[in-house]
Each structure stands twice: as C-alpha cells, then as structure tokens.
Amino acid sequence: MPERVTIYDVAAAAGVSTATASKALNDTGRMAVETRDRIRRVARELGFRPNALARSLTSKRSFTVGLLTDDTYGRFTLPVMAGISEGLIDQGVSVFLCTVEDNPELAKVHVDAMLDKQVDGIIATGKRIDKPLPVDLSHLPVPVVYALTVGPGEAVTLVPDDDQGARAAVEHLIAQGRRRIVHVTGPGSFRVVHERAHAYAETLQAAGLAVDDAAILRGSWSERWGHDAVATLWSGKDQPDGIFCGNDQIARGVIDALRERNVDVPRDVSVVGYDNWEIVAEQTRPPLTTIDMNLKELGRQAGLALMRLVNGEAVEKGLWKLPCTLVVRGS
Amino acid sequence: MPERVTIYDVAAAAGVSTATASKALNDTGRMAVETRDRIRRVARELGFRPNALARSLTSKRSFTVGLLTDDTYGRFTLPVMAGISEGLIDQGVSVFLCTVEDNPELAKVHVDAMLDKQVDGIIATGKRIDKPLPVDLSHLPVPVVYALTVGPGEAVTLVPDDDQGARAAVEHLIAQGRRRIVHVTGPGSFRVVHERAHAYAETLQAAGLAVDDAAILRGSWSERWGHDAVATLWSGKDQPDGIFCGNDQIARGVIDALRERNVDVPRDVSVVGYDNWEIVAEQTRPPLTTIDMNLKELGRQAGLALMRLVNGEAVEKGLWKLPCTLVVRGS
Numbered sequence: 001m002p003e004r005v006t007i008y009d010v011a012a013a014a015g016v017s018t019a020t021a022s023k024a025l026n027d028t029g030r031m032a033v034e035t036r037d038r039i040r041r042v043a044r045e046l047g048f049r050p051n052a053l054a055r056s057l058t059s060k061r062s063f064t065v066g067l068l069t070d071d072t073y074g075r076f077t078l079p080v081m082a083g084i085s086e087g088l089i090d091q092g093v094s095v096f097l098c099t100v101e102d103n104p105e106l107a108k109v110h111v112d113a114m115l116d117k118q119v120d121g122i123i124a125t126g127k128r129i130d131k132p133l134p135v136d137l138s139h140l141p142v143p144v145v146y147a148l149t150v151g152p153g154e155a156v157t158l159v160p161d162d163d164q165g166a167r168a169a170v171e172h173l174i175a176q177g178r179r180r181i182v183h184v185t186g187p188g189s190f191r192v193v194h195e196r197a198h199a200y201a202e203t204l205q206a207a208g209l210a211v212d213d214a215a216i217l218r219g220s221w222s223e224r225w226g227h228d229a230v231a232t233l234w235s236g237k238d239q240p241d242g243i244f245c246g247n248d249q250i251a252r253g254v255i256d257a258l259r260e261r262n263v264d265v266p267r268d269v270s271v272v273g274y275d276n277w278e279i280v281a282e283q284t285r286p287p288l289t290t291i292d293m294n295l296k297e298l299g300r301q302a303g304l305a306l307m308r309l310v311n312g313e314a315v316e317k318g319l320w321k322l323p324c325t326l327v328v329r330g331s
Numbered sequence: 332m333p334e335r336v337t338i339y340d341v342a343a344a345a346g347v348s349t350a351t352a353s354k355a356l357n358d359t360g361r362m363a364v365e366t367r368d369r370i371r372r373v374a375r376e377l378g379f380r381p382n383a384l385a386r387s388l389t390s391k392r393s394f395t396v397g398l399l400t401d402d403t404y405g406r407f408t409l410p411v412m413a414g415i416s417e418g419l420i421d422q423g424v425s426v427f428l429c430t431v432e433d434n435p436e437l438a439k440v441h442v443d444a445m446l447d448k449q450v451d452g453i454i455a456t457g458k459r460i461d462k463p464l465p466v467d468l469s470h471l472p473v474p475v476v477y478a479l480t481v482g483p484g485e486a487v488t489l490v491p492d493d494d495q496g497a498r499a500a501v502e503h504l505i506a507q508g509r510r511r512i513v514h515v516t517g518p519g520s521f522r523v524v525h526e527r528a529h530a531y532a533e534t535l536q537a538a539g540l541a542v543d544d545a546a547i548l549r550g551s552w553s554e555r556w557g558h559d560a561v562a563t564l565w566s567g568k569d570q571p572d573g574i575f576c577g578n579d580q581i582a583r584g585v586i587d588a589l590r591e592r593n594v595d596v597p598r599d600v601s602v603v604g605y606d607n608w609e610i611v612a613e614q615t616r617p618p619l620t621t622i623d624m625n626l627k628e629l630g631r632q633a634g635l636a637l638m639r640l641v642n643g644e645a646v647e648k649g650l651w652k653l654p655c656t657l658v659v660r661g662s
Contacts, residue, residue: 005472064395064427064448072413073610078405082430089437094444096395097428099413106420113425117395141336223614249614256587279404279610283554283580 005048014042065306066096066114068107070134070149071127074099075277076295080125080147083299088307093120100134107135115140121306124149125299129159130191143309147302148295156309158302158320160293162192165324166199169244169272169291172326174207176270178242182215184229184254185246193218193246196274200244221246226253234261241269248273248280248290255284255331271331286330298322336379345373396637397427397445399438401465401480402458405430406608407626411456411478414630419638424451431465438466446471452637455480456630460490461522474640478633479626487640489633489651491624493523496655497530500575500603500622503657505538507601509573513546515560515585516577524549524577527605531575552577557584565592572600579604579611579621586615586662602662617661629653 011021016039023029024039025048067084071077077099085095096119098110114122121142124133126149137144138152146157173181183200186193201211217232219225226245230253233239245251251273255265265271265286273281276292301322308315342352347370354360355370356379398415402408408430416426427450429441445453452473455464457480468475469483477488504512514531517524532542548563550556557576561584564570576582582604586596596602596617604612604621612619632653639646 062448063444066425072409074405074409078403078409081428082403085428085430089440089444092444092447094397094427094429094441094448096425097412097416098425099416109420110425113394113420113423116423117393117425249610 005046007048009046010039010043010048013046014039061120061310062118063092064094064096064117064119065303066098066110066119066122067125068098068100068110068114068122068133068135068137069125069127070100070102070131071125072099072101073127076127076148077125079295080123080299080302083296083301084123084303085299086296087300087303091307093303093307102134104134107133111135111137111140115142120310121145123147123299123302123306124151125302128190128192143306145302145306145309147298154317156305156315156317156320158298158305158322160295160298160324161321162195162324163199164321165274165291165293166196166244167203168324168326169274170200170203171207172272172289172328173242173244173270174203174209176242176266178270179209180238180240181209181242181244182217182233182240183244183246184217184219184226184250186218186221186250188218196246215240219250221249223249223253223256226250226255227257230254230257230261234263239269243269243271245271245273248275248277248284248288251288251290251331252280252284255286255288259285265331272326273331276327281327281329284331289329289331290327292325292327294322294325336377338379340377341370341374341379344377345370392451392641393449394423395425395427395448395450396634397429397441397450397453398456399429399431399441399445399453399464399466399468400456400458401431401433401462402456403430403432404458407458407479408456410626411454411630411633414627414632415454415634416630417627418631418634422638424634424638433465435465438464442466442468442471446473451641452476454478454630454633454637455482456633459521459523474637476633476637476640478629485648487636487646487648487651489629489636489653491626491629491655492652493526493655494530495652496605496622496624497527497575498534499655499657500605501531501534502538503603503620503659504573504575504601505534505540507573507597509571509601510540511569511571512540512573512575513548513564513571514575514577515548515550515557515581517549517552517581519549527577546571550581552580554580554584554587557581557586558588561585561588561592565594574600574602576602576604579606579608579615579619582619582621582662583611583615586617586619590616596662603657604662607658612658612660615662620660620662621658623656623658625653625656 007021011018021039024036069077100107122144125147132150151157197216204211217229251271258265273288273290276290281288281290305315338352342349352370355367400408431438453475456478463481477486482488528547535542548560582602589596604619607621607623612621636646
C-alpha cells in the first residue's frame with residue numbers, strides 16, 4: 001500500500017523548502033510564477049492530496065453531512081439519500097448514513113459520532129412524516145433539515161404533497177370514465193391515510209360524484225389487505241369500477257384478487273397505486289399505474305436547503321410540499 | 332442555534348488558563364486531581380466536545396470509512412451497510428455511503444471526496460460478485476475490503492457461500508420427500524447461476540437422484556420468468572415435485588403460476604427461493620421458504636476486517652465465504 005504523499009515529499013521532489021512548497025500550493029507568499037507552477041506540477045505528479053482535515057480546521061467546514069433515518073429497510077431513505085448525494089457531490093460533500101431504528105440510545109450515539117466529526121449539518125429522514133425520530137435534534141450546534149419525517153415548527157421540513165398526489169390519482173380514474181371509485185388504504189393511525197382520503201373525497205365531490213364514507217376502506221399496508229378488501233367489496237352489490245389504493249402493495253393485492261375473480265384490469269376496473277415502488281409496480285400484472293412521490297428530488301432539495309443554511313443564506317422555514325407525479329402503466 | 336462550545340469557554344467557566352484546561356482535558360501535564368476533575372466537570376456541563384478533526388490530525392485516524400456501491404436500489408447494500416455500521420459504531424466509526432451506479436467518473440469523484448476526508452479505509456460492495464466496480468481501488472493509500480463485489484486476488488473479499496446455500500436448498504427439498512427436483516434460475520452470464528446450478532446437481536447426485544441438464548432452466552431474475560418456466564415445465568409430461576429457484580422473485584412467479592394451474596404448494600410441489608428478500612418472501616402465498624445470505628453479518632465482518640487492516644493487524648487475504656441459512660416458511 002503506498003504511503004500518503006505529504007508536503008515534505010513534494011518539497012523534496014521539487015528541491016525546495018517545505019515552506020516554499022506550502023506557499024506554492026496554498027497560493028500565498030511571493031515567488032516566481034515558474035517556481036509555483038513547477039511545485040504544483042510535482043505535487044500533481046506525486047498524487048499529493050491537501051489534507052482536508054487541516055483545511056477543515058481553518059474553513060470551519062468539514063464538507064460532510066449526516067443523514068439520520070429510522071427506515072432500516074431503506075425503501076424511502078435510499079432515494080432520498082441518492083438525491084442528497086447527487087445534489088451535493090459537486091460541492092465535494094460526502095454523506096454519513098446513520099440508521100437508528102426506534103432506538104433512542106443508538107440515535108444518540110450516531111448523533112454524537114457525527115458531531116464529533118464536525119458535520120456541517122444533519123438531514124433527518126424516516127419512513128413516516130408523522131413520527132419523529134427517537135432523538136431531539138432541535139438544539140444541535142449545526143443546522144438540521146427534516147425530510148419525510150416530522151420536524152419542529154421553526155425548522156425546514158420537506159414532504160411530498162400528498163393532497164396533490166391523491167388528487168392526481170383520483171382525477172386519472174375519473175378521466176378513464178370511472179364513476180364508482182373506492183379508496184383502499186392503510187391504517188388510520190397514519191397521517192397520510194387521512195390526507196389522501198380527504199383529497200379523494202374532495203376530488204370526487206368536485207367532479208359531481210357521490211361521496212360515501214363506506215367507500216374508504218382502511219386496513220394494513222399489505223397485499224393481504226388488498227385481497228381482503230376485494231373480498232369485502234365483491235361480496236356486496238354495486239361493485240366499484242375504479243380503485244385508488246393507498247400504496248403499491250395494497251394495489252398489487254387488489255389486482256391479484258381481481259384476476260382470481262376473473263375481473264379484468266383495466267377493462268372492468270381501473271386501479272391506481274401510491275409510491276411507484278418499481279419492484280412491485282412493474283411486476284404487477286398488468287403493470288401498475290401509480291403515484292411517484294419524487295423522493296430523489298425531495299432529497300436533492302433537502303441537501304441544497306441544508307447547504308444554504310450551512311452557508312448562512314436565507315431559507316424559508318416551515319413545511320415545503322413537493323409535487324408528486326402520476327406514472328401511467330397498464331392498470 | 333447554540334454556538335459550539337470551545338476550550339476557551341471551558342477555561343473561562345472554570346476560571347483557569349486555556350493551557351490548563353487543555354492539559355486537564357487531554358490528561359497531560361501536572362495538576363491537582365481536584366483541579367483536573369473540576370475542569371472536566373465544567374466541560375461536561377457546558378457540553379464541550381473535543382474537536383475530532385484536531386484529534387484526527389494527531390492520531391492519523393479519522394474514524395470514518397467509505398462504503399462504495401454500484402447497487403442504486405440498495406437491496407443488497409442496505410443490509411451490508413447496516414452490518415458495517417453495527418460492527419463499527421462502538422468504535423466511534425461513521426460510514427460514508429457513496430452510490431456510483433456504473434459511472435466511472437462519478438466513482439472517481441466519490442473516491443476523491445472520501446480520500447480528501449482522510450477516510451481510514453474503504454469497503455467496496457455491489458449487486459453482483461462477478462462484476463467489479465467502475466473504479467480501480469487497488470492502489471489507494473488506505474486499506475480496501477471487498478464485500479459482494481469482486482476484488483483483486485491479494486485483497487480481502489467477503490462473499491456468501493453460494494455452494495453451501497444452494498446445497499441447503501436442495502437438501503431441504505429432498506428432506507420433504509421430493510424426487511423430481513428442477514432448478515429455475517437467472518441468466519448464465521452471472522457466476523452465481525453456475526455455482527448454484529453446480530451445487531444443485533451435486534446434491535441430487537449425492538442423494539442418488541437422476542441429474543438431467545434439461546432440468547436447469549435459465550432465464551431472467553423476474554417473476555415473469557417464473558411464470559414462463561412453469562408454463563414450459565407443465566407443457567411436458569413428468570412434472571417436477573420440487574422447484575429450487577435462483578431468487579425470490581422467480582420463486583414468487585413460480586408459485587403464482589402454480590396456483591393459477593391449481594397446483595397446490597406445498598402439497599403437490601415444494602418451492603425454495605434464494606435471497607430471503609422479506610418483502611417478496613413474506614407476501615408470497617404461501618410465504619416462501621428461502622435461503623438467507625446473511626448480508627448483515629457479512630457487512631459486520633467486512634467492517635471488522637477493515638478495522639484490523641487499519642490498525643495494522645494481520646488479516647487473512649483472499650476469498651472469505653460466509654455461510655447462508657435456510658429460512659423455512661410455508662412453501
């Protein structure tokens with residue numbers, strides 16, 4: 001393994017003093033342009049890498065940020081992480097990923113380790129927007145941005161615009177000529193369940209369609225619940241011709257259950273999911289039409305907002321709602 | 332936002348000079364035990380955090396490692412990451428996650444950013460063990476460990492023991508009384524496809540069962556291929572009573588296709604998958620019996636091996652094969 005190249009190596013190879021080498025590389029002091037250029041060329045050839053830690057001590061910037069998440073499976077965090085990284089890599093910023101589950105002690109250990117490394121800031125993210133991480137980040141000596149998890153009122157918090165996303169789903173079903181549209185969704189303990197259900201009802205109403213509380217079926221975020229919901233819906237009369245599902249897994253269960261009842265999707269019933277989780281959406285038969293929360297873009301914006309805070313620039317506080325996109329496939 | 336507490340603040344609050352405060356906190360120099368204890372108590376109360384960057388310059392350790400991956404979806408990398416983090420957090424080590432896709436330039440930018448931050452070492456990981464990352468890590472000034480991606484011969488490379496995993500799958504089918512066992516797997520361009528197929532054939536042979544090349548069906552890593560394979564197998568006579576699938580998605584397609592043909596799993600046919608990808612395995616009807624590659628443990632061991640290299644301790648070079656586990660569910 002090669003040793004790290006130091007400024008002493010550069011000085012020796014260029015035949016100058018360490019002080020001269022340092023001046024040339026830091027562009028300080030006075031010297032002939034040719035000397036400066038020659039020292040820099042030698043440094044490049046040797047693969048000299050200025051010590052970022054030493055630079056950080058001077059600039060008070062470490063060019064690192066921490067991403068703290070309770071989403072162990074990474075389903076929501078990975079796209080957010082990809083967006084942050086994409087947004088900040090050009091600025092030379094690297095991202096610590098810290099997964100803390102629901103464990104307050106582990107969260108504290110990770111936060112302390114990040115602060116020890118003098119991160120420039122922290123992005124808190126998670127798997128639901130109505131559940132805080134198991135650690136209080138409101139009094140840290142570095143800026144914090146919240147993405148897909150709840151932050152205090154005075155913080156910058158980025159979330160997908162669930163109202164707009166749910167409207168887009170229901171409007172798509174209406175545009176397919178569907179008139180008896182039901183909503184099969186997750187547990188009522190989730191805030192997004194209420195937001196999506198509210199947008200569903202308002203969109204029906206705006207289109208002059210009847211709104212029936214019984215047409216909102218709450219259960220779990222699972223394929224199994226999709227099957228059960230279809231069994232319930234098809235046990236009565238007046239079956240729906242459109243189903244807006246609260247996530248893609250429910251939608252997959254719904255579509256499988258419909259196929260097993262010889263109900264054709266999309267001829268007899270149109271189905272729209274939520275999440276655009278490709279591994280589920282693309283393998284569904286037919287492939288699933290669904291709402292994409294654009295989590296990568298959300299991560300990118302969270303990273304850029306954090307950098308503005310780090311640089312002392314003005315950033316609008318409060319809740320930022322980012323638009324969702326309808327992805328039309330075969331259902 | 333509170334300012335960072337500095338050693339000056341500690342000194343002022345304790346009513347001592349900065350030099351004395353520094354000596355007390357670094358446990359150097361001579362002073363009364365009571366003075367030292369008092370200064371430390373004041374530092375604790377103020378929330379003083381010794382500057383890890385400054386410490387790093389002295390110790391030549393940054394207590395950071397980089398995880399470089401081409402697995403954008405994170406399916407394989409997330410459990411590896413969780414294991415590394417779990418293994419190293421007690422040592423105060425934080426992990427940079429860098430996702431590089433197949434992009435050599437992006438990979439170089441990430442590696443440079445990590446080296447700039449003086450990472451103690453790098454773990455390279457990916458989505459297949461026979462495909463190198465798009466960047467050469469063999470001449471870096473820090474140790475590199477490879478996990479789930481191919482490294483040079485003289486490196487430490489950790490992979491799941493695919494031979495043992497595939498044997499465990501086939502032995503389980505034989506133990507269920509199955510005698511006509513086929514293997515439905517992925518594309519022949521993947522090394523694991525050959526390793527698993529080889530282990531499948533040897534295990535049948537060892538049990539005195541007939542081995543037929545036509546019983547190894549290669550396709551894509553998709554549910555769709557599981558459906559197609561069942562259509563092929565059930566178009567002939569002499570249908571199998573056991574199916575070992577190359578991954579969980581194929582197994583899910585196989586099981587769905589069998590149900591649609593009214594073939595009962597596990598009464599008529601037993602099915603074993605590979606990966607223990609819970610989102611697929613648990614939602615399959617019946618839930619899928621499968622092989623777990625223990626990627627979290629693999630990550631933990633990769634992290635610990637890297638730390639031994641960082642500390643200059645002896646580490647056995649070459650390929651480390653880590654055991655897989657059979658997870659019995661309903662299929």
